[in-house]
Amino acid sequence: MKDEDEPVTPDESVVRLVWGAFLRPGEPVPVQPVAFKPRDDETDGISVFRAACLNDPKDALAAMTPDKRARYAIAVIPVAELLALGLSVKPAKIDAVPGHAVIPELNITAVKSDRAWWKVLQLQLVELAAKNLIPPAEPPTDAS
Amino acid sequence: MRANEHEREDTVQTWAIRHPELTIGLELPVHPATSAAPAIDRARSWDKRIDQLLAIRQLEDDWDGQGTPAPAVEVVDSALVLALLLRREGIEAPTGVVQGVNGDVLFDWQSPGGKYVEVEVNGPYTADVFIQVPGQPMKHLRLETQEPDEAAA
Numbered sequence: 001m002k003d004e005d006e007p008v009t010p011d012e013s014v015v016r017l018v019w020g021a022f023l024r025p026g027e028p029v030p031v032q033p034v035a036f037k038p039r040d041d042e043t044d045g046i047s048v049f050r051a052a053c054l055n056d057p058k059d060a061l062a063a064m065t066p067d068k069r070a071r072y073a074i075a076v077i078p079v080a081e082l083l084a085l086g087l088s089v090k091p092a093k094i095d096a097v098p099g100h101a102v103i104p105e106l107n108i109t110a111v112k113s114d115r116a117w118w119k120v121l122q123l124q125l126v127e128l129a130a131k132n133l134i135p136p137a138e139p140p141t142d143a144s
Numbered sequence: 145m146r147a148n149e150h151e152r153e154d155t156v157q158t159w160a161i162r163h164p165e166l167t168i169g170l171e172l173p174v175h176p177a178t179s180a181a182p183a184i185d186r187a188r189s190w191d192k193r194i195d196q197l198l199a200i201r202q203l204e205d206d207w208d209g210q211g212t213p214a215p216a217v218e219v220v221d222s223a224l225v226l227a228l229l230l231r232r233e234g235i236e237a238p239t240g241v242v243q244g245v246n247g248d249v250l251f252d253w254q255s256p257g258g259k260y261v262e263v264e265v266n267g268p269y270t271a272d273v274f275i276q277v278p279g280q281p282m283k284h285l286r287l288e289t290q291e292p293d294e295a296a297a
Contacts, residue, residue: 014235019208023243027254030244033262068209116284119274123260135182 002052004098008082008089014048014101015060016129018073020136030130031075033122038108045102048089051076054098057134063097070138075129085124157269159226160288169285171275172253173236173262189237190227193251196241197224204245213247216268223249223265238263263287 002012008044022032038046057076061069079089087105094100111118152218175186185258203214215223223241238251248266254258258278265271269289276282 021170024240024252024254027239028256028258029252029254029260032240032252034242034244034250037245039210065206065209069243071208115272116274116282118283119262119284123276 001055001099002050002099003101004050004053004091004093008050008079008084008091008101012079012089013051013076013084014079014089015051015054015057016046016048016073016077017060017064017065017074018129020071020073020138020140023073023133023135023140027133029126031125031126031133033072033119033126035075035129036106036125037120038106038111040108041077042102045090045104045107046102047092048077048101049097050089050091050099050101054097060097060099063079063094063100070134071140074134076132076134077125077128081128085121157223158288159229159269163272170261170263170273171259171277171283172230173255175234183281185239188265190231193237193241194224197249200241200243200249207243208245212245215243215247215249217249217270219265220249222267222269223251223270225263225269226263227269255261 009021016035018031018035022035024030024032036046047063049059049063054060057074060074061072064072076128081101082089087103090104092100092102106118106121167199169193197220200215200223201217205213207214227241236253237287239254240252241251242250244250244264244266246266248264250265251263253261260274260276262274263271265275267289273285273287274282275285
């Protein structure tokens with residue numbers, strides 16, 4: 001396992017937690033692009049977790065409140081694929097889980113500045129996410 | 145109280161979108177007149193989405209355990225009105241409806257050919273629309289509120 005202080009390398013993968021209701025199993029776009037949309041307070045980029053710093057990708061769920069963990073899908077994305085899209089991964093330590101990082105380019109200010117361009121990129125990201133996706137333990141319901 | 149009620153009535157808003165823009169401009173799939181799908185099935189598909197919107201209306205802040213705000217009632221109601229307008233225009237029910245991460249509500253339509261349309265209702269009677277057709281650039285349209293005097297005209 002890597003120490004989270006070590007620099008991120010292209011041979012690593014990152015974990016992105018995806019809310020279960022954002023999945024569209026069997027559809028051409030199997031994950032909604034909103035899964036890669038920064039929240040209004042994500043000015044530093046969206047959150048990911050370095051798989052190399054975790055025993056298991058599911059360990060990233062510890063960052064969520066316990067009652068919500070079963071509702072997240074877990075997408076594992078190679079860092080090299082992110083780099084190929086012009087993105088990067090920057091460590092951003094948190095107490096709850098080791099290996100927390102952000103994709104700094106994917107911040108709310110940038111996304112608001114050119115919605116169409118970023119939507120295309122988010123559609124590319126969901127393609128990557130769908131390639132290695134662990135579905136949520138608790139399937140989504142109509143109550144979102 | 146009464147004065148306030150009248151004031152609210154005077155500021156009723158709606159979508160600044162009318163047929164044929166509703167069906168053509170947004171490039172949403174329309175039920176063909178010769179569709180073999182029984183009308184009852186089409187109605188059920190929309191009913192399910194409307195039920196989902198009603199469920200989204202009940203969400204509370206921090207619905208995802210990350211402190212994400214729930215969509216404001218005004219936003220969800222705008223999405224409901226849009227859904228009713230689209231259903232009335234014969235548009236197919238969306239593939240999905242879900243809350244977004246910034247207090248918004250999202251509709252998506254997906255077709256086997258790879259066309260993807262997303263309507264992001266992100267304010268009272270305001271939305272961003274994204275249309276992706278394979279081999280073409282992403283289109284981005286903005287739907288705005290219709291002012292009350294325009295609505296009355």
